[in-house]
Amino acid sequence: MPSTIPAFGLGTFRLKDQVVIDSVSTALELGYRAIDTAQIYRNEAEVGQAIADSGVPRSDLFITTKVWTDNFAQKLLIPSLKESLAKLRMAQVDLTLMHWPAPAQPVPLEETLDALMAAKAAGLTRLIGVSNFNIDYLQRAIKQVGADHIATNQIELSPYLQNRKVVDFARSQGIHITSYMTLAYGKVLEDPVLAKIAKQHGATTAQVALAWAMQLGFSVIPSSTKRANLESNLQAQQLQLTEDDMAQIAALERGGREVDPKALAPSWD
Template identity: 70%
Template structure:
């Protein structure tokens, strides 16, 4: 199993903006697209992929099961609906988007249903999102070690999540970083700006390169072609040990996404 290291996210992109962003991303070279049932843009993502002309076998498509569809009766039918919207027979990765609110659906129930979706050939890989260490352990216990491809979690220079990322590495679970730019808050950081100036790079490139060098996958989003192109260049930026140490010192537990009723007790 492998998770590509660089993709285009679609969080908060609606209707034509979602379609336009994905079309631009595919046009400038992205081959990984991340969406979710709750984003309400799977159909637009599917339209963009169809119109792009990029062969399906060159793409890596991720979607996420929303909490309303966690029961064993709903999970697989909801994924089939997602496949219809995305205009594909199979996605490359399907994630449980958040832990079940209040434990309304038992974790073994939805993890078993997700594993069954893989058995049925609806998804090539399975994973989790926004799971803490305890919930990740429980998920591994249900589906088996080596079955969970990734845990997609919020990470940025302001939220480095050292305990959880160390655990995931120990378990052989790829870390996928979302909100790597902290809703744009890191873009004005003086430390990151100085590193960017040193490398003749953008601050966004520095933040993304930091995550990549730690071994994380990233899925930044943008509606602007120039930003999509610029973000891709982070893959060629090498930060030295001094740069990485300065960024490590920026940790402030600066969590941006913490929805009440969904978020677990964070590590």
């Protein structure tokens, strides 16, 4: 199994039942080897079924799940992760994340991180990390477990929301960034700058946005239910953008955040 977080994978947010089975099955058939799910997506069992039926060896895959805020207490985290593993039909995931900081929930961040470390020590997960953390939460996490134990911060990041402060701080600590919502719910697909760059490369706007994020060193986890899009997105790995392309995309920043649940989100940097 990959020792580091793959640059490209499949997201499964909002995909349920047969839809997620079909998406994961098609993706694995096309060559995807990293799959991202979460307890709150309520699709771990279907993801596990698609993986089991695919015939792809577990050792070739990189599987990520995320612990929901209801399970942040020390006494709940490991049992909830074991439940996730049972649904996924595997003994270990490659990466387990705290899904949101959820400032209002009563369990201290430090307790949850300690529980994640215990899950790692027990062999339930190879790596641990965080999601949707701002700089303050990252600093607290580093103080508790050390930056070496935080494999990634998975954050919303697209050409319209480049999250540079968090990215720069994470990089300074050696923490990898995973970008979700890289296509901003499809909003960037109509962008004229991306369209022009895509035309110059004989590519799609989605491929340009994904290639941009990967060239910056981020991992991406786009989702799709259509075979053609799954195949097309995969080809973003072969697209090389020029310095001028990258500069043009850098100028698209507009603070275009798509995901900001009040009870879960920190104060964004």
